[in-house]
Amino acid sequence: MKSRIAFLGDSLTYEGDWQEYFPAYEVGNFGVSGETSAEIISRLDEVLAWKPTKIFLMMGINDLANGISNKTILENFRTAIHRCKETSHSQLVVQTILPTNENIFKSDSVRGVNILELNYRLKELCQEEKVVLLDLYPSFSNYAYQLIRDYTPDGLHLKEAGYSIWQNCLQAENLI
Numbered sequence: 001m002k003s004r005i006a007f008l009g010d011s012l013t014y015e016g017d018w019q020e021y022f023p024a025y026e027v028g029n030f031g032v033s034g035e036t037s038a039e040i041i042s043r044l045d046e047v048l049a050w051k052p053t054k055i056f057l058m059m060g061i062n063d064l065a066n067g068i069s070n071k072t073i074l075e076n077f078r079t080a081i082h083r084c085k086e087t088s089h090s091q092l093v094v095q096t097i098l099p100t101n102e103n104i105f106k107s108d109s110v111r112g113v114n115i116l117e118l119n120y121r122l123k124e125l126c127q128e129e130k131v132v133l134l135d136l137y138p139s140f141s142n143y144a145y146q147l148i149r150d151y152t153p154d155g156l157h158l159k160e161a162g163y164s165i166w167q168n169c170l171q172a173e174n175l176i
Contacts, residue, residue: 002024002025002026003025003026003053003054004025004026004027004028004050004051004052004053005018005022005025005026005027005028005052005053005054005055005056005176006027006028006030006047006050006052006054006055006056006090007027007028007029007030007031007055007056008030008031008040008043008044008047008055008056008057008058008059009030009031009035009040009056009057009058009059009095010031010032010033010034010035010036010040010058010059010061010062011031011032011033011034011157012031012058012061012098012157012158013029013030013031013056013058014029014031014032014033015031015033015157015158015163016029016031016158016163016166017163021163021167022167022176025176028047028050028052030043030046030047034062035059035062036059036062036063036066036068037059037060037062037063037068037072037073037076037077037080038076040057040059040076040080041076041079041080041083044080044083044084048083048084048087048088048090051088051090052090053090053091054090054091054092054093054175054176055084055088055090055091055092055093056093056095056134056170056175057077057080057092057093057094057095058094058095058096058097058098058136059073059076059077059080060073060077060097060118061097061098061100061110061115061156063076064097064109064110064111064114064115064118065107065109065110066109067109070114070117070118070121073118074118074121074122074125077094077122077125078125078129080092081094081125081126081129081131082129085129091132092131092132093131093132093133093134093175094122094126094131094132094133094134095133095134095136096119096122096123096133096134096135096136096137097115097118097119097122097137098115098136098137098140098147098158099112099115099137099140099141099145099146099147100112100115100146100147100155100156101146101147101148101149101152101155101156102146102155103146103149103155104149104152104154104155105147105152105154105155105156106155110156112145112146115137116137116145119135119137123135132175134169134170134173134175136166136169139165139166139168139169140162140165148162151165
């Protein structure tokens with residue numbers, strides 16, 4: 001029987017063809033487009049019931065788009081971390097929020113500085129909670145802290161080239 005791995009998040013997760021990228025595993029794609037961190041947490045029991053060996057979690061970009069504070073997003077990450085620790089033997093891997101390309105994706109509420117600050121606080125939280133953090137941000141960011149244009153069709157979502165980078169990051173860190 002193949003080990004199970006779960007990808008949990010929003011549209012960035014949903015659009016990844018994770019089973020194709022990691023054929024040696026039984027992969028569950030628990031991404032749902034448009035979801036906020038609170039909505040993702042509301043589905044966490046479903047993911048835990050599937051009994052994956054690892055859960056790769058990315059959330060927060062839709063929260064920022066909806067004006068939800070970094071403090072609330074971090075509280076939701078903490079809730080997810082605690083729920084995984086208390087009710088599961090799954091290893092949780094928290095992934096940082098990807099940059100956006102503000103030249104393509106225009107938003108008053110999703111700003112690069114907010115993403116940078118949130119990722120910084122997320123690193124602190126993961127250190128405090130002793131949870132593995134995969135910092136994807138540097139692999140997707142150009143010199144101007146923008147999502148690399150070749151990786152995105154719209155400044156927010158990823159093309160296949162972006163998912164290839166994500167796959168390489170997971171493998172380079174020996175997480176899969």
